Amino acid sequence: MTIYPAIDLKDGNCVRLFKGDMNAATVFNDNPAAQAKEFVDAGCRWLHLVDLNGAFAGEPVNAAAVEAILKATNVPVQLGGGIRDLKTMERWLEAGISRLILGTLAVKNPDLVKEACKLFPGKVAVGIDAKGGMVAVEGWAEASEVEVTELACQFEDAGVAAIIHTDIDRDGTLAGVNAGASSLLANAVSIPVIASGGVKDIDDIHAVKAAGNLEGVVTGRAIYDGRLDLKAALEVAKC
Numbered sequence: 077m078t079i080y081p082a083i084d085l086k087d088g089n090c091v092r093l094f095k096g097d098m099n100a101a102t103v104f105n106d107n108p109a110a111q112a113k114e115f116v117d118a119g120c121r122w123l124h125l126v127d128l129n130g131a132f133a134g135e136p137v138n139a140a141a142v143e144a145i146l147k148a149t150n151v152p153v154q155l156g157g158g159i160r161d162l163k164t165m166e167r168w169l170e171a172g173i174s175r176l177i178l179g180t181l182a183v184k185n186p187d188l189v190k191e192a193c194k195l196f197p198g199k200v201a202v203g204i205d206a207k208g209g210m211v212a213v214e215g216w217a218e219a220s221e222v223e224v225t226e227l228a229c230q231f232e233d234a235g236v237a238a239i240i241h242t243d244i245d246r247d248g249t250l251a252g253v254n255a256g257a258s259s260l261l262a263n264a265v266s267i268p269v270i271a272s273g274g275v276k277d278i279d280d281i282h283a284v285k286a287a288g289n290l291e292g293v294v295t296g297r298a299i300y301d302g303r304l305d306l307k308a309a310l311e312v313a314k315c
Contacts, residue, residue: 081299082296083125102297104300122151122153122292123145154175159176160180162188169196176196177202179202182202182231202236206224224241225265228265229264237268239261248273248297250301252280252283253272253280258284269289281293292313
């Protein structure tokens with residue numbers, strides 16, 4: 077199992093939102109590259125980045141911060157937020173991003189996601205942000221009429237590298253990860269599923285591990301708040 081430490085970027089800073097609300101952002105580090113290096117030095121094998129401004133703008137906004145992180149670290153990085161066309165995908169991959177997370181595009185233009193999977197094999201993940209079992213888009217600001225499992229099943233055999241399943245109602249709340257919902261999704265598709273949203277402490281890491289069918293878990297605020305010992309989490313993930 078993989079621990080994905082989250083670096084959410086807003087206005088060049090490393091922040092965490094509360095339930096996806098851009099007006100409820102807490103700044104944890106004004107040097108995202110230094111934060112990323114700290115995660116890597118602790119033993120993390122992946123980094124999870126989100127360009128929050130980009131998710132709302134529909135195009136990359138925090139490119140300078142992302143590029144600084146890529147220069148400061150030597151582990152694979154997955155990135156979401158504002159990636160809506162092939163040109164942007166290609167640019168990020170050339171810059172050194174290992175995996176692109178496509179969320180809004182997966183709902184609004186699934187054919188383009190499938191095309192991207194063919195053009196960039198192993199480099200495309202689908203971000204499914206869930207609110208009450210339905211998919212949210214446009215940086216979580218807009219609800220769709222698409223069910224989570226319905227969307228995921230559209231990408232079976234498309235070559236999607238992973239699905240990042242985020243429970244918006246729990247994200248940034250420290251209410252506990254929804255390992256059950258993520259596990260049910262993993263049972264419905266053959267694509268590896270990564271749980272995200274609400275991780276509060278080491279018990280959540282054990283819960284994701286115990287599910288037995290989840291590829292990993294994204295965690296942010298719990299690490300920044302000191303409620304989750306990152307090295308302890310990494311040890312659980314190795315077992």
